[in-house]
Amino acid sequence: MNGQHLLIAGGGPVGLVTALLLEPHFDAITVLERHDGGMPSSRSLQLVLGERGRHALRCCGLEQAVIDRGLWVRGRENGAGGGFHAYDEDGGRILAVSRVVLQQLLEEAVDTRPGIRRLDGTAVESVDFEARTVEALTRTGRDTWQYDVLVGADGVRSAVAQAMLGEEEMTLHKMDLVYREVPVQDPGWSHEAFRYWSDGEIMAGSFPGQGGQRGLFVMHPRGMEQDLFDEAKLFTRFPSLKGLGHGVLSALKAAPAGAMGSKHCSRWRQGQAVLIGDAAHAIVPFMGQGLNTGLEDAVALMRQYRSRGRAGHEAVLERFVRRRQQPAEAIRTLSDRHARHLLGQSTVTEQALEERSGAALRSMGLPDTYASCAFSRTRFDRILRREWRAMGMDAPVRRKVA
Numbered sequence: 001m002n003g004q005h006l007l008i009a010g011g012g013p014v015g016l017v018t019a020l021l022l023e024p025h026f027d028a029i030t031v032l033e034r035h036d037g038g039m040p041s042s043r044s045l046q047l048v049l050g051e052r053g054r055h056a057l058r059c060c061g062l063e064q065a066v067i068d069r070g071l072w073v074r075g076r077e078n079g080a081g082g083g084f085h086a087y088d089e090d091g092g093r094i095l096a097v098s099r100v101v102l103q104q105l106l107e108e109a110v111d112t113r114p115g116i117r118r119l120d121g122t123a124v125e126s127v128d129f130e131a132r133t134v135e136a137l138t139r140t141g142r143d144t145w146q147y148d149v150l151v152g153a154d155g156v157r158s159a160v161a162q163a164m165l166g167e168e169e170m171t172l173h174k175m176d177l178v179y180r181e182v183p184v185q186d187p188g189w190s191h192e193a194f195r196y197w198s199d200g201e202i203m204a205g206s207f208p209g210q211g212g213q214r215g216l217f218v219m220h221p222r223g224m225e226q227d228l229f230d231e232a233k234l235f236t237r238f239p240s241l242k243g244l245g246h247g248v249l250s251a252l253k254a255a256p257a258g259a260m261g262s263k264h265c266s267r268w269r270q271g272q273a274v275l276i277g278d279a280a281h282a283i284v285p286f287m288g289q290g291l292n293t294g295l296e297d298a299v300a301l302m303r304q305y306r307s308r309g310r311a312g313h314e315a316v317l318e319r320f321v322r323r324r325q326q327p328a329e330a331i332r333t334l335s336d337r338h339a340r341h342l343l344g345q346s347t348v349t350e351q352a353l354e355e356r357s358g359a360a361l362r363s364m365g366l367p368d369t370y371a372s373c374a375f376s377r378t379r380f381d382r383i384l385r386r387e388w389r390a391m392g393m394d395a396p397v398r399r400k401v402a
């Protein structure tokens with residue numbers, strides 16, 4: 001391990017957790033982050049973490065700190081009535097935590113480690129995989145970094161992925177829906193439940209936050225802003241939101257609209273560079289597993305380094321990719337399907353899986369698919385296959401991954 005340098009593109013949660021977990025295996029780690037302080041605000045204010053994400057934080061010694069700043073959520077409540085529906089018959093809970101708070105905690109943890117250096121305001125522009133160099137635009141101009149290993153944790157629009165993959169090797173699927181979220185002061189909704197409203201076209205939802213501070217998000221088709229917010233049709237569709245007052249409509253209209261979609265990359269590695277987190281496999285947010293999956297990647301990469309023996313970096317990274325591609329593909333399938341279910345766009349088979357697989361799995365003494373994803377670390381591809389088997393069907397042919 002002589003003078004080995006790990007370069008991480010992207011100082012989001014996956015990049016920072018990767019830095020913390022891989023610190024013992026490198027002499028120096030540099031994290032290049034495009035943003036110069038602050039975070040983009042077009043995504044959710046709250047993130048929910050299940051067992052996968054919490055386990056990664058546990059491995060960094062940060063789980064309790066995040067729990068202390070989050071709120072446990074036991075189930076969901078339909079805002080239009082219909083009562084409380086527990087996520088898990090065995091009492092499993094997910095942890096809702098502010099995205100900004102999580103980011104701050106991770107940055108603080110990284111800044112205490114002498115082996116890790118964070119460089120904000122540094123946007124990766126290109127990678128030379130032969131020479132193992134990265135060129136980035138910094139506050140003062142352009143600079144070049146040499147790496148032994150490069151981890152591309154630079155999110156869905158990853159510059160590392162762009163440099164690594166041809167057009168035919170990467171698929172980005174954008175939904176017609178956009179996402180907006182604004183903070184709302186305690187409207188008196190349960191602090192233990194995710195509250196949601198859906199009419200098949202539009203979905204609104206709210207996770208509880210500490211001190212009664214919650215977010216209210218709305219997912220709606222592009223171009224509907226005037227109808228929903230100026231003409232207050234959001235309240236016509238979901239009358240129980242009226243109590244929030246008209247101010248929430250103008251706030252929602254002014255909030256940045258974030259795109260939602262998924263990303264598939266057929267290859268995640270080139271030489272000693274590898275993609276991880278959203279850079280490799282973004283998913284639609286309906287199962288709340290995007291970050292959980294990215295953090296699980298970071299743990300998987302750490303494991304490969306722990307059991308490395310005499311293997312070179314390429315072999316270690318390749319093992320990581322082989323271990324993670326199928327689970328990432330499976331949670332993408334599950335999340336897409338769940339999105340279609342919530343939006344009333346399921347096929348007949350999907351409808352049956354969404355509505356009946358839970359009972360079929362429970363009759364076999366197994367948790368349902370949501371609970372397995374959120375409260376266990378069972379591989380997502382195993383969960384998917386198990387569900388199809390419980391319904392007496394053959395799982396769909398697996399998408400080919402390199």
Ligand SMILES: Cc1cc2nc3c(=O)[nH]c(=O)nc-3n(C[C@H](O)[C@H](O)[C@H](O)COP(=O)(O)OP(=O)(O)OC[C@H]3O[C@@H](n4cnc5c(N)ncnc54)[C@H](O)[C@@H]3O)c2cc1C
Pocket residue numbers: 009010011012013014015032033034035043044046047048049053122123124125153154155156157158159179258259260276277278279285288289290291292293294
């Ligand atoms: C509306 C919404 C709600 C969600 N809710 C949940 C949830 O509840 N639970 C969950 O598990 N997941 C959720 N997700 C998914 C989650 O946000 C992502 O999976 C997660 O943020 C991915 O982390 P990451 O570190 O891989 O990427 P990012 O969070 O995107 O971080 C990438 C970082 O790289 C930086 N970067 C980008 N380009 C460059 C460059 N060229 N050079 C240097 N730095 C660069 C970015 O500035 C950023 O800091 C949600 C997503 C959305 C859109």
